[in-house]
Amino acid sequence: MGRLTDKYCIVGVGETSYSKNSGKTTRAMGAAAICNAMRDAGLGADQVNGVLSYHGGDSTAGPEIAADLGIRPDFYMDCSGGGSSTEALVGLAIGAIEVGMCETVAIFRSMNGYSEVRIGGTGRRAAAPVAGSQLLSRPYGMVSAGQNFAPVFMRHMMEYGTSSAQVAAVKVAHSKHASNNPKAFYRKRYTVDDVLNSRWICKPLHLLDCCVETDNATALIVTSAERAADLRQRPVYVMGVVGRVTKKRGDTFYNDAPITDVAGKYAAERVFGMAGVGPEDVHVTGSYDAFTFTTLLQLEDYGFCRKGEGGDYVSNGIIELGGKRPNNTSGGHLCEGYTHGMSMVIENVRQLRGQADDSCPGWQDGIHTHGYAEGGCRQVREAEISMNLGWANPVTGSALILRR
Amino acid sequence: MPQVEYRGMLLMVPDNDSEFGGYFEAAREHRLVVKKCAACGLLRFPPGSGCPWCTSLDWTWQEVRGKGTIYSYEIIAHAIQPGFRDFTPYPVIIVELDEQRGVPTPHDGLRLIANLVDDQFQPEAEANVAIGKRVDVVFQDLSPELSLPQFRLTDEPPAGSVWQFPG
């Protein structure tokens, strides 16, 4: 496996605001997110010639958005996919550049995830006939991500004694982080009791175990280290990338047992081997927190703690700002907003630059107080290596290790 | 092509559905079937087009008894589909069938999703749902041409220890 270290970088990041009603098309939002990422990088339209996106039939194709920005792609692909696609597309962008198909790639995800097409299969998606393998779950009232994942979470509680209070600590941590993120949709700090007292959605998940649904677009720009040298921002280097890795029975979540093992167990060896580092070397993590529980499962299977000890790991302060290895310093999908994983990659890029956009007056110049009280700083001290843990579902995942 | 409206959804089994056609044909006759590999003889569910163990594309339908154990579950309090709002709270269970448990590896088994229902096909009470409890297949006739496999608790003692969500 060839070392990618030092060869490819993320040089620009950008997004639109998180809302429940954007009042805009996915085309307009996608263009705005890419435009913000290009300005962040200091790139003009003639310097971007690759466009990659992922969607679930709920977005606008790359060439339309490229045209709005004056970009003429030498390479574009609109891939089918949701969570865990960002990391995988960073790898595909590197491959496309390496082979000479293009030089600089904008990757975007644009979705009106609340006002237009919600993930859970309501609205537009509910009208479609139910056939094929959907007949194994939808007629039983099992359709949303939470409903599909809950039996995996339940089994983890049985096998390892994981408690609802431990899992709720993920929401507590991410909400603390979100309170220091002016862009976050929910900036309120929550307690374990707040989570446990919120209404049931599908046991073992409470309302506050579930992420927020938002309208939003996100974008990032990948290019070679050579080109990155002339650009506006300090480049963030890709050390390792894998995705979308699946378990052997990728067709269901309940056949490849133990079902409490997630795809990360296969991705971990590959991505850490590529990067030449291990979990102990990572300073900040970005897990896919569609639910509190997904964070716990990923952290276990990527080796940040032993299998079955995720409940302890997420509830003992390690994942909070000021802790040993903060997770989702933006507030993540639970609090900041939901755009299928890219927002957590963007956050880690900002962390590695020292540019977490918090309330510190000098954040743009990397000047931070590191006071993590409510409404304060969210920059991790001396963050040099970050890792994103992408998740589509228990049997599909991706990972991305970055360094400054 | 069998199709029926159920709880606001149009369920259909297209004539060319080589994965699920035979499964629902059998269900209409109140028989539960899985696929059996013609090469290695292993059973599989879901009834995919090929064998996950030996890659053979040749298979036959094989009837199973429909008895099994609850492997995991959830209790859905908030229905996403409007047609399920009057069904809440309802259990969705993963059933591990008795056939081929722990074969070919200790973690393998024939597992499928269903609701745990009572004699009237209403949701079983949450207090009675637990991992390890024994269940038996029943068929819910949605129309003369489409029946849905569901599961009910049996009087059998549990296979091993029983676990229930404490919350």
Ligand SMILES: [Zn+2]
């Ligand atoms: Zn076979």
